[in-house]
Amino acid sequence: MREPVTTAARPQPDDTAARRQPGDTADQPQPGDTAARPHSGGPAARPRSEDPASRPRSADTAARPEAARADLAELALRLGDDALVLGQRLCQWIPRAPMIEEDLALSNIALDLIGHARVLLSRSGELDGSGRDEDDLAFGRTEREFRNALLVELPGGDFAVTIARQLVFAHYAVPFYERLAGCADAELAAFAARAAAEVAFHRRHAADWTLRLGLGTEESARRMQAGLERIWPHAAELFESDGVVQRLVEAGLHPPVDEVRAAWHEGVTAVLARAGLTEPAPTWHATGGRAGLHTEAFGPLVAEMQSVRRQFPGGTW
């Protein structure tokens, strides 16, 4: 295995900015949290301004109060940013993966994730009323405006770190999307049903590699365990709950967080047990991404991702 970015064992200074003690509760109000915003429910429903014939299935959302639309837009933004940033990170492996099949696997997984981001960011721009399209959101926002979890922006590390992150993310994404497929927003539900089927392939890929590395040589097992230790403090952020999530859960627009977390834990621990690896017990966990507070590694990623659009605004080919 080659190490294109950093070694797994090296301490990562960018983590310290976002450290949080385990005694903290995840549901304290965060900067940027909209929990304090009063519900403007009831008759504040606003008709959609766009051509209704082009999106007949979103009629149910049209009747929703303004606040629910804003919360749903925020959810689509968070999920879209998770997918976009993880896709961007995975693309950095091309063509550095251990074998050509793995270049194809990681780039195909990235392709799926960027496809998910396109749907989610488009939907977020519709729901928030800003009229921004997927490109405006992906390439026109600054670092602090991204709402992805810190997990997905961490530098790739060695291959085992990438696999550890894939293991954590895919085991979260499958049960999350499976449940979101039953949510009350028809458009988001249709997307989630398809996305769940796609991320199931990512979960299988990550689990297969975790087994291969865990049961391989002493060195591969050591690196895989080190990758898990590196990644694990960043898992909890995926299951944070704030005002946005709580209101969406109540409205049937978001799966219960504890349920997703339990499914995730059952899935990852089953793989780790088969692979002879130990579930890390981190003494801290990362937070801040949902409020736009990112790690030091994120700025260069955003700059690279947006460079073409900034150099040639409005360019087409």
Added chain:
Amino acid sequence: MSVDADELRARVEALPDPELPMITLGELGVIRSAGTGADGRAEVEFTPTFLGCPAIPAITAAIEEVLRDCGHPDGRVRHVLTPQWTTDRISASGREKLAANGIAPPGGPTPVGLGLGTPCPHCGSQDTRPHSAFGPTRCQSMLRCAQCREVFPCITTMRGQG
């Protein structure tokens, strides 16, 4: 001079898939409908194979061109995500053409557990094994034939709900 819905659908379904040009969009099973939308504009509904399929813009542009040629310059392409596209939607003729071009069609005839895998498109042997779950396009995976030792692509079986 605009053509009717059946002719529109036939022309759209005859378009080749950009990534698998040996089969048409009709054979791939991605065209849902062709007709008139609620507002009276011509409309073609299409379901992407995968959400991140890089051929989506090319397919959309090709359908828009057919709409224009059919006398519907204001025609519209809608991406419909439900019901999902599955590999069961690939037609029999599509499967034959894929196999003739060295791409095993999806869904082997027997469960893998019996040791009978997807038939090799080169020698026909069913002694084939998974090689990589991802291949040259998102909808293909790679298998290896133990008989003729060729590695060959296979359309990855997708069976979503709905």
